[in-house]
Amino acid sequence: MAEPIQLFVPTFRIEETLEQIRECLEKGWTGLGYKTLDLEQAWRDYTDLPHAYFLDSATSGLHLAVRLLKESDGWQDGDEVITTPLTFVSTNHAILYEGLTPVFADVDEYLCLSPQSVLERITPRTRAVMFVGMGGSAGRLEEVAQICRQKGLRLILDAAHMTGTRLHGKHVGAEADVSVFSFQAVKNMPTADSGMICFRDPKLDEEVRKWAWLGINKDTYSRTLGQGAYKWMYDVEHLGFKYHGNSIMAAMGLVSIKYVDQDNAYRRQLASWYDNLFAGDDLIATIPQPPDCESSRHLYQVMVDNRDEVVLALNAQQIYPGVHYMSNARYRMYAGNHDCPRATKASDMLISLPMHMRLSYSDVGRIADALRKATSMSQ
Numbered sequence: 301m302a303e304p305i306q307l308f309v310p311t312f313r314i315e316e317t318l319e320q321i322r323e324c325l326e327k328g329w330t331g332l333g334y335k336t337l338d339l340e341q342a343w344r345d346y347t348d349l350p351h352a353y354f355l356d357s358a359t360s361g362l363h364l365a366v367r368l369l370k371e372s373d374g375w376q377d378g379d380e381v382i383t384t385p386l387t388f389v390s391t392n393h394a395i396l397y398e399g400l401t402p403v404f405a406d407v408d409e410y411l412c413l414s415p416q417s418v419l420e421r422i423t424p425r426t427r428a429v430m431f432v433g434m435g436g437s438a439g440r441l442e443e444v445a446q447i448c449r450q451k452g453l454r455l456i457l458d459a460a461h462m463t464g465t466r467l468h469g470k471h472v473g474a475e476a477d478v479s480v481f482s483f484q485a486v487k488n489m490p491t492a493d494s495g496m497i498c499f500r501d502p503k504l505d506e507e508v509r510k511w512a513w514l515g516i517n518k519d520t521y522s523r524t525l526g527q528g529a530y531k532w533m534y535d536v537e538h539l540g541f542k543y544h545g546n547s548i549m550a551a552m553g554l555v556s557i558k559y560v561d562q563d564n565a566y567r568r569q570l571a572s573w574y575d576n577l578f579a580g581d582d583l584i585a586t587i588p589q590p591p592d593c594e595s596s597r598h599l600y601q602v603m604v605d606n607r608d609e610v611v612l613a614l615n616a617q618q619i620y621p622g623v624h625y626m627s628n629a630r631y632r633m634y635a636g637n638h639d640c641p642r643a644t645k646a647s648d649m650l651i652s653l654p655m656h657m658r659l660s661y662s663d664v665g666r667i668a669d670a671l672r673k674a675t676s677m678s679q
């Protein structure tokens with residue numbers, strides 16, 4: 301029997317990671333500060349983004365992004381955020397957490413928000429657009445950013461898949477008012493669970509440090525460094541959350557970030573093997589990549605008819621693909637939102653094929669063969 305092939309398997313540089321974690325344990329510092337500061341600096345160096353704050357997850361980051369923009373711009377409950385139905389629910393939950401209304405716009409051929417559809421959804425209550433870089437693709441991010449500038453809307457980038465994605469040779473993120481990255485275990489820069497929030501505005505970067513630690517205005521590390529009898533004192537400015545990252549996760553991230561470009565290059569190699577094997581196959585539709593975008597290739601997606609049967613046929617061959625995503629309009633929480641025909645169709649047809657560092661050329665061949673057999677049988 302052939303070996304099972306999973307959708308995602310994270311690769312950790314184990315000895316190097318343990319060495320980083322050991323430093324935290326020896327120092328007796330596993331929390332906020334220390335390695336979290338090192339990772340923020342490494343992230344700014346890596347992306348060239350001006351600000352970065354390390355969090356316990358991208359879900360927390362998306363919530364904080366919406367919260368801080370709402371606070372700073374004085375948005376009212378019920379104000380609207382244009383977003384995609386084709387995403388992980390974190391994206392849209394972040395809008396609901398803050399009492400705002402998610403308004404679904406449709407996707408384009410890149411499976412990212414369509415600028416035309418965004419324009420059609422703008423109303424006097426629209427305050428922001430939430431853009432998801434599907435699988436690492438930047439889609440038409442720049443056009444959406446242009447619309448936001450013209451219409452006075454904020455742009456939030458859910459960059460959970462986009463570590464290492466470069467547009468015109470520059471790391472993505474600066475296009476938006478705030479970008480949120482995920483370092484969850486199966487994302488392309490794995491820790492166990494963590495994320496990074498990058499605001500454009502230095503004032504919001506300063507604010508988010510308080511909001512992520514219960515609204516407390518001085519972190520433990522700087523208090524320890526501080527002098528004098530009152531170093532235990534702090535003020536509480538906001539009803540904040542406990543969303544900050546810790547030094548163990550940052551220790552893992554400090555190793556992952558060193559290898560992410562190398563790993564992404566291998567992901568692009570896997571993607572081009574898949575592309576070549578599916579070229580000319582009428583039953584397997586590959587997803588185009590936007591011009592001058594070097595994607596992280598967090599995902600390799602195709603669209604097929606009879607998707608559910610095809611997934612079962614692959615499972616019978618010990619191949620375990622995924623689906624990114626079911627249209628959020630299908631979930632009870634989001635029912636009754638706008639009809640988005642392209643997203644709905646994609647939601648019925650998409651398959652994410654295995655994409656990780658342990659796959660070889662022959663694994664890709666085996667997956668492609670099994671997929672071709674399954675699609676031609678279901679005709």
Ligand SMILES: *Cc1c(COP(=O)(O)O)cnc(C)c1O
Binds near residue numbers: 484
């Ligand atoms: C994984 C993911 C998130 C959430 O990331 P966490 O770090 O797990 O909270 C948000 N949006 C998208 C598109 C994701 O894939």
